Structure formats: C-alpha cells, structure tokens
Amino acid sequence: MNRRHFLHTGAAAAGLLILKPRAAFGYQANSTVRLGLLGCGGRGTTVATSFAKNTSAQVVALADLFPDQLAAGRETFNQINASLGQTPIADKLLFRGPHAFEQLAASREIDLMQISTPPFFHVEHLAAAVASGKHVYCEKPVGIDVKQAKAALGIAQHVRSNQSVDVGFQCRNAPPIAAIAERIRAGALGKIAAVTGYYYASASNEKKSAGPSADEARLRNWLWDRALSGDILVEQNIHIIDLCNWLLAAHPLKATASGGRNVLTHAGDCWDNYQVDFTYPGDIHLSFSSTQFGDYKVFDAGLRLFGANGYATVPYAGPVEITGSSAWAWQESMNTAPGSGAFAANGAFSDNLAFADREKERTFIDSITSGNAHNQIAAGVETALSCMLGRMAGYTRHEVTWDDLLAHGETYELGMSLGQFA
Numbered sequence: 001m002n003r004r005h006f007l008h009t010g011a012a013a014a015g016l017l018i019l020k021p022r023a024a025f026g027y028q029a030n031s032t033v034r035l036g037l038l039g040c041g042g043r044g045t046t047v048a049t050s051f052a053k054n055t056s057a058q059v060v061a062l063a064d065l066f067p068d069q070l071a072a073g074r075e076t077f078n079q080i081n082a083s084l085g086q087t088p089i090a091d092k093l094l095f096r097g098p099h100a101f102e103q104l105a106a107s108r109e110i111d112l113m114q115i116s117t118p119p120f121f122h123v124e125h126l127a128a129a130v131a132s133g134k135h136v137y138c139e140k141p142v143g144i145d146v147k148q149a150k151a152a153l154g155i156a157q158h159v160r161s162n163q164s165v166d167v168g169f170q171c172r173n174a175p176p177i178a179a180i181a182e183r184i185r186a187g188a189l190g191k192i193a194a195v196t197g198y199y200y201a202s203a204s205n206e207k208k209s210a211g212p213s214a215d216e217a218r219l220r221n222w223l224w225d226r227a228l229s230g231d232i233l234v235e236q237n238i239h240i241i242d243l244c245n246w247l248l249a250a251h252p253l254k255a256t257a258s259g260g261r262n263v264l265t266h267a268g269d270c271w272d273n274y275q276v277d278f279t280y281p282g283d284i285h286l287s288f289s290s291t292q293f294g295d296y297k298v299f300d301a302g303l304r305l306f307g308a309n310g311y312a313t314v315p316y317a318g319p320v321e322i323t324g325s326s327a328w329a330w331q332e333s334m335n336t337a338p339g340s341g342a343f344a345a346n347g348a349f350s351d352n353l354a355f356a357d358r359e360k361e362r363t364f365i366d367s368i369t370s371g372n373a374h375n376q377i378a379a380g381v382e383t384a385l386s387c388m389l390g391r392m393a394g395y396t397r398h399e400v401t402w403d404d405l406l407a408h409g410e411t412y413e414l415g416m417s418l419g420q421f422a
C-alpha cells in the first residue's frame, strides 16, 4: 500500500463524518465538537492544532497552571481560529492555576477535554474529565507509578457508554505503521521468535531561566524529573513499547534491565540510558535500548520483529518493510534513511509518522460523532505498566515480574504544593 491509496481510504473514512446521519451524545453528525485544551505547551498546541485543522473540533477553551503559557496559548489559538473563520477564545473560557483543570472539566461549554499536562498529573486530570462526562483525549503515559496506574483502571470503569476516551499513542495511526501492523497480525512473519527495539535521541533542551523558585523550575523542566515524567522509559520510550505490545497483542511478563545517568549533568534525576530485556508470553524477548543525551543530531527509534518466515522493520524514519516469504514495503519509505528524522519535542514528527496525528485525531472525532465510543484507558495503563516494569528492573537491578510490579504499590510523590501557583 502507498500513501496515495491510504489517503484515498482515509478520505473515505473522514467522509463518514459528513455522511453519517445519526446523532450521538448530543451531536448531529458534522456538528462542531467544542474542545478545551488543558496544558498549553508544545504537545498540547500541536495536537489541538491538528484537531482544529483536520477535524470538526474547534478549540474554544484553554487552561494552564501558568499565566504566560495560557497567554501564549490564547494568542496561538486566536490566530488559528481566525485562519479557520472561527471565533476567538472567550475570556470566560480561559482558566489559570492549580484548579484550572477542575474549572475546565466543570464548563458546560466544551464537549472534549484534551489533557496535555506533564505526566504526573494525567491521572488526576483524567479523573476530573471522565467524571464530568466529557469526551477525553489524554496524553501518554496513563500514570507514572503503579498507584496511579491502578487508579486509572478504576476511572476506566466509570467511562459512560457514550463517552469516548483516547490515549495519545498516535504512532499506531501512522499510515505505514498501521499497514505493516495489519500484515504482521495476519501472520506475515510466521511464528515470532524475538524483537529488538531502540530509541536513540539527543538531550532535550533544559529551560535554564525557568522561574523564580526551585519548584517552578522543576515544573517547567518536568521532562528531566522522575516524579513528574516517569523517566525516559515511561515518558518517551513508551511509544516503542506500546507498538511492541500492540503487535504481539500481549504485555511483558517480566523484565531485567540496566542503565543509568552516565552523561547528563543538568538538573533532574532521570536516567540517560536504559537496556531492558522484556519477556513476553511464548518466551519472546524484546531487547530494548534507549539513550537520551548529547547533541548527536540523530534521532532513531523503532522495532524489528523476527519471525520464522521473515522479519519486519518498523522505524520512525527509514524503510518500513517485511523481508521474507511475504515480502512487502511501504513504497514511499524505501528511499529514506533510518535515523534521518528529526527529534520533535512536540511529537510532530516527519517521515513515517508524518500523518500519525492527523489520522489519530480524525479517528477519535469519528468515534464521538458516530457514537462508536472508545475507551482506551486500560490499554494505556497496560503499556504504562509495561514501561514501569522495565524501569523497576533497572532501578533495582533485579528481575521484576508483572505480579511483583502490581504487588509493589510503587508511589511517587510530587514533593510540592501547587497551591503556591494559585
């Protein structure tokens, strides 16, 4: 399959938004889904912009802990709304401070809450959003520790049948990845024996003048803080672990791991490298390695799955193909080089992921307007726990089983009160 064919079928799918006659959860098909964005940073802006440009959603409300972020978000979305012939964000739909998430959730003027805050807050924000009855798009990870993950499973039970909740694993929706996944699941590789995975990135920039207090600096540099982010395995490498779980239709049963903070010297306590051996059912091993430091100008992430009849290469950039008796390739990827994609802190990647966000957002809005609601919380938790398994094995230097992990009750503390930012 090539991109043109996918675009054709994708356009047909998008057409359902216009053609489906029935109303769901108060929406007439083709009516506007009013979106409120919580967390007006890099990723939040990218995803909400994609919703605005690629779907029937309109950004009508914004919320953020910090006033400068809220003001920047307002300026951005007023421009985007103007370019789309839509109204600016109303003053009454701007929410600031530690209770902004509750005010956004309580608003009767939004239908969909997009949660794009740092990972530590996702589950608390998800609880408020789900309780409000609104549709929810929540960034990964769904929880940064076992306690949060279990709480999220409880929240999943309260999702109403006409309420749609998605988790931000957009890589599954990237056309080349969706296409190769279909073939792998249909058995193109034969019996899968082993998987390798990798995520090699340069360091993200540290925000040096991040605020007047140590707490504010921590919050603005959340990426490098274990409690706020979950560490690189849980926060970023999670996309690759998610693809592996999805392709194997399973989660790892145990893990051993090593790694550390060997190069990074700036603030924070996240590791800068991991090497994890995950064991999946059937004694299939995922050998995963990750680095995040330096300024290599290289970003390389992906999976290779080795089966009895062939192997599949599933990279962010470079050829997406199956080699072996059921050989196949995503033609437009064949002249690109592995590792040629640029790291994008806002998740707006090029190459094989170029249309991942657009397809993810369209599929989600279609789940709302068609009445075929999603509830992706449990799947999101399963992947988050898989990453926590590797992280715990790394920190303890012991093999950790899935049951050990669940019994552990791991709990991270924020160590500050957000009341100071009221």
Ligand SMILES: NC(=O)c1ccc[n+]([C@@H]2O[C@H](COP(=O)([O-])OP(=O)(O)OC[C@H]3O[C@@H](n4cnc5c(N)ncnc54)[C@H](O)[C@@H]3O)[C@@H](O)[C@H]2O)c1
Binding pocket: 038, 039, 040, 041, 042, 043, 044, 045, 063, 064, 065, 066, 069, 097, 098, 100, 101, 116, 117, 118, 119, 121, 139, 140, 141, 168, 169, 170, 219, 220, 235, 345, 346, 347, 348, 418
């Ligand atoms: N799916 C992807 O590919 C992808 C890519 C990048 C980031 N992400 C995820 O998106 C989320 C946001 O990442 P980012 O890069 O946009 O970070 P960011 O720092 O650019 O933005 C976070 C925003 O949240 C606000 N915020 C912080 N704490 C808050 C609170 N308690 N209440 C309300 N607002 C609060 C901050 O002021 C900031 O505006 C993270 O969970 C991250 O893991 C996903």
